[in-house]
Each structure stands twice: as structure tokens, then as C-alpha cells.
Amino acid sequence: MPAEVAEAALGEPSPEAELDAARAVLRDRVGVALSHDRARRRAFALLVRRGYAAEVAYEAIRRQAHDYGRGDGVQGLATPR
DSSP, X not given: OXXXXXXXXXXXXXXXXXXXXXXXXXXXXXXXXXXSHHHHHHHHHHHHHTTOOHHXXXXXXXXXXXXXXXXXXXXTSOOOO
16 A cells, blocks of 8 residues: 555544534533533533544534524633633
């Protein structure tokens, strides 16, 4: 197998693909109701336990809440550094 093919197959997903995957986990496990701080913290913990970087988890929750009319969705979470 050519090295380029192997690297492409084993390479990391694009940032947008990783974010989409994290949002799919939220939809499947949490649903769309992220209107309470506790729900957002639990969603964040779920994504981090699943191996998503804090920045990806934070952005997934923010977008999920925004898409479903819940503001920025992250009032109960500290901004990742």
C-alpha cells in the first residue's frame, strides 16, 4: 500500500468532521434540550469522556444550543483555554 494512502486512512479527522461527530453524539445521547446549566455541564462531560477535546465539546454545545434557539448555550461552562 502506498504511504500516502495509509497516512490518509490513519490521519486525524478534519476539525469540522470532529465537530459534526460531537454534535451527533449530543443529538443521540442528550437530545436538543440544553437549556439548563446542569444539562450543558453533563453534555460537556459526556463529550470529554468520549475523547473530544474541550474546545470541540464547548463548540458543539454552543452550536447545538444556538441551532435550537437556546442562545449561546454555554453560560454554565467555563471558556476553554
